[in-house]
Amino acid sequence: MEQISGVPARAAALALLQAVLWRGEPLDRSIDRAFRKLDAPADRGLARAIVSGVLRHLPDLDALIDGATKKPLPDDARARMVLRMALVQTILLETPPHAVIATALPLLEGGPRRLAHGVLSTLLKQGATLPSPPTLPDMWTVRWGTSWGEDVIAAASVGLGAEPPLDLTLRDAADTAAWVERLGGTSLVPGHVRLARHGRIEELPGFEEGAWWVQDLAASLPARLLAAKAGETVADLCAAPGGKTLQLAAAGAQVIALDISENRIARVRENLERTALSAEVVAADALKWKPPALLDAVLLDAPCSGTGIFRRHPDVLHLKSARQIGELVRMQAALMDHAFDTLKPGGRMLYCVCSLERDEGESQVAAFLSRTPWARVIPVAPDEPPAGIAPNPEGFVRTLPGQLAADGGLDGFFMARIARV
Numbered sequence: 200m201e202q203i204s205g206v207p208a209r210a211a212a213l214a215l216l217q218a219v220l221w222r223g224e225p226l227d228r229s230i231d232r233a234f235r236k237l238d239a240p241a242d243r244g245l246a247r248a249i250v251s252g253v254l255r256h257l258p259d260l261d262a263l264i265d266g267a268t269k270k271p272l273p274d275d276a277r278a279r280m281v282l283r284m285a286l287v288q289t290i291l292l293e294t295p296p297h298a299v300i301a302t303a304l305p306l307l308e309g310g311p312r313r314l315a316h317g318v319l320s321t322l323l324k325q326g327a328t329l330p331s332p333p334t335l336p337d338m339w340t341v342r343w344g345t346s347w348g349e350d351v352i353a354a355a356s357v358g359l360g361a362e363p364p365l366d367l368t369l370r371d372a373a374d375t376a377a378w379v380e381r382l383g384g385t386s387l388v389p390g391h392v393r394l395a396r397h398g399r400i401e402e403l404p405g406f407e408e409g410a411w412w413v414q415d416l417a418a419s420l421p422a423r424l425l426a427a428k429a430g431e432t433v434a435d436l437c438a439a440p441g442g443k444t445l446q447l448a449a450a451g452a453q454v455i456a457l458d459i460s461e462n463r464i465a466r467v468r469e470n471l472e473r474t475a476l477s478a479e480v481v482a483a484d485a486l487k488w489k490p491p492a493l494l495d496a497v498l499l500d501a502p503c504s505g506t507g508i509f510r511r512h513p514d515v516l517h518l519k520s521a522r523q524i525g526e527l528v529r530m531q532a533a534l535m536d537h538a539f540d541t542l543k544p545g546g547r548m549l550y551c552v553c554s555l556e557r558d559e560g561e562s563q564v565a566a567f568l569s570r571t572p573w574a575r576v577i578p579v580a581p582d583e584p585p586a587g588i589a590p591n592p593e594g595f596v597r598t599l600p601g602q603l604a605a606d607g608g609l610d611g612f613f614m615a616r617i618a619r620v
């Protein structure tokens with residue numbers, strides 16, 4: 200099967216989709232293994248584009264396939280996956296049909312090739328198209344519709360249909376204008392540069408010298424709101440890959456960057472080295488870790504559903520179940536209690552999650568405040584976040600699909616600042 204040119208890229212895309220959609224593995228964790236036999240950047244790019252297209256358009260692709268088969272193919276049928284990939288290529292990537300068919304059928308060796316060929320030919324003859332923007336999976340339409348309403352659902356669909364812009368956080372906010380010009384971007388707040396289009400990140404000016412790091416604008420807000428000062432000791436308790444650690448270190452704080460994952464901690468070290476910033480890096484469980492002395496501030500970017508970052512990680516929409524979210528909510532509550540115990544009186548905690556689930560955000564903090572009488576919200580003032588992002592009446596910040604839409608949007612986040620009295 201490896202002899203036909205173009206098949207290895209499709210085989211790699213198939214392997215990655217099977218890992219994500221059948222085995223529930225996050226894309227980031229499976230991609231290296233699935234793409235290990237692809238050397239050419241063009242092959243990797245094609246495989247990535249196919250996977251991204253399938254994950255962004257899954258309900259619509261399945262509706263097309265089901266409309267063209269007498270008996271629905273099982274969800275986990277290889278033929279269904281190969282057809283999804285073939286439709287992405289013909290409809291979204293505009294690959295000529297003969298090339299799509301020639302590279303799809305070898306993936307079904309020993310399987311229902313004739314059926315797949317028939318379904319694909321029928322759909323191509325009908326001039327099948329995909330709706331724009333794509334349809335969200337039902338689970339999120341229901342959950343986000345209940346939490347945020349129809350406008351957010353509509354904006355989330357638009358966000359899912361397009362690759363988001365690339366946001367960079369600058370090591371030195373005073374240089375914002377110079378970097379905007381050098382990189383050909385825009386800036387929504389000092390220390391931020393946004394690029395609508397970009398090539399390889401490593402080849403952008405300033406990467407080698409560590410002048411910036413990749414970080415969505417929403418993800419940069421928690422460290423901005425914690426406002427660490429020079430001389431303060433601050434722990435970043437779930438630190439890897441380190442975007443927030445770098446911000447805290449750039450602000451001049453003594454930072455302890457902690458993460459439970461040895462592998463991910465290596466990324467924090469690399470990022471610190473590249474940007475020539477310093478932090479004490481610790482591999483430990485934040486549920487057990489005790490600081491040598493009580494801290495001025497703690498940033499808890501807790502493990503969460505990741506539903507707020509679906510634009511760049513559309514796999515989250517197919518990986519998280521209500522049961523898993525419930526487990527994460529319990530872990531976040533335990534992490535918050537423990538994190539708060541590491542603070543000195545008068546110290547502050549910034550709790551955040553890249554999630555669109557109220558249970559992980561608003562409700563999580565409400566429960567924490569009701570069981571922690573020595574905690575007080577430090578409300579975020581209206582002029583603290585960038586223009587277009589307003590704190591809610593409780594003084595928390597919630598970013599949602601649709602905000603700053605004209606500028607390219609931002610990820611969904613929740614953040615709350617809480618003092619120990």
Ligand SMILES: C[S@@+](CC[C@H](N)C(=O)[O-])C[C@H]1O[C@@H](n2cnc3c(N)ncnc32)[C@H](O)[C@@H]1O
Pocket residue numbers: 418436437438439440441442443444457458459460463483484485486500501502503
């Ligand atoms: C949302 S990510 C953090 C992103 C990071 N703050 C940044 O800005 O680059 C959550 C991190 O929590 C870590 N984590 C999960 N459970 C943990 C625990 N019990 N103790 C410490 N870290 C944990 C994960 O390894 C993961 O790196």
